[in-house]
Amino acid sequence: MKKLSWFNRVVLWINIVLTVLTVISYILPFMAPKVFPILSVFTLVMPLMLVFNAIFFVYWLLQFKRQMLLSGLVLLLGITFVSKLYRFSSKDREPVSGDFTLMSYNVRLFNLYNWLPDTDIAKKIPAFVKEQNPDVLCLQEYNKVGNNSFSQYKHSFIYTPDKQSGQAIYSRFPIIGTGDIQFPGSANNVVYADIKKGKDTIRVYSMHLQSIKISPDIHENIDEQKSKVIFYRISEAFKRQQLQAEIVQQHKNECHHPMIICGDLNNSAFSYVYRSVKGNMNDAFEEAGGGFGRSYNYKYYPARIDYIFTDENIEVKKYETFSKFINSDHFPIMTRLGFTKEED
Structure with missing residues (x-):
């Protein structure tokens, strides 16, 4: 932390807040909305959270900073959520009789x-x-x-x-x-x-x-x-x-x-x-x-x-x-x- 510039310190604190919110949003699909109805709204913006975590990961990676592990681990933990957001390739198998x-x-x-x-x-x-x-x-x-x-x-x-x-x-x-x-x-x-x-x-x-x-x-x-x-x-x-x-x-x-x-x-x-x-x-x-x-x-x-x-x-x-x-x-x-x- 001491080796970071003042700007990177601000970026890191924002990154930490985003990480906490993202982890909470990972838990929300397993919690009934009637228990925490306001928190459940965060599931709508989870795709944006994943995108911003990816941006932070790249930001720290380009500087060879170990802080990249923060968003990197969050993205790794939420790999199943990433697949729900975006698929890199589609499948199109040949049709057969019975399809x-x-x-x-x-x-x-x-x-x-x-x-x-x-x-x-x-x-x-x-x-x-x-x-x-x-x-x-x-x-x-x-x-x-x-x-x-x-x-x-x-x-x-x-x-x-x-x-x-x-x-x-x-x-x-x-x-x-x-x-x-x-x-x-x-x-x-x-x-x-x-x-x-x-x-x-x-x-x-x-x-x-x-x-x-x-x-x-x-x-x-x-x-x-x-x-x-x-x-x-x-x-x-x-x-x-x-x-x-x-x-x-x-x-x-x-x-x-x-x-x-x-x-x-x-x-x-x-x-x-x-x-x-x-x-x-x-x-x-x-x-x-x-x-x-x-x-x-x-x-x-x-x-x-x-x-x-x-x-x-x-x-x-x-x-x-x-x-x-x-x-x-x-x-x-x-x-x-x-x-x-x-x-x-």
């Missing part, structure tokens, strides 16, 4: 309230889906505007409890069972369909968990009072999400079919909610994705809040985020899957 594709997309009511100036979005989304041609399609924030737009699918389950917003599952394969999961005190929900593919029956869950109600332009005109409101709103949403995630966890524990869970969790991959819903399933992005996997159209932050989780005996062969298709506040995500073994 199938699934797309998940929050369509934001097909722009019903003209959030975007384009008036043709209700036509562009079905056209895009037809072009990508997924075998199974899961749509969140679905509206009856889309009822006659996906005629290429013979089987569907459409659920719109408030006649305005709901969810839909479309499938090329027969749907032999359907259902929904209602959350107390919330308009959000989960729908599921048991899909028959050859000899296999797959349960596909499509979910839309509690929104934190933060718009993409949150960074504009922010002040102290607004910051307090935002923190409170996020912490309250996280508490609701915890209850919803635990309901989903209990429901899927009673399912005896291979499962795929997809949809909009409205939370990061570093959260208790993500960990609770995912359980021991595979994250398709981690298995075959590349880059940040950004699924929410926030200008300055690579937010990944939409997911596809797969059963352990379902292999993820390809994963793609369509981040250039801007017709909602979310981007479509799609994966190609195959069974590693036949269902008994």
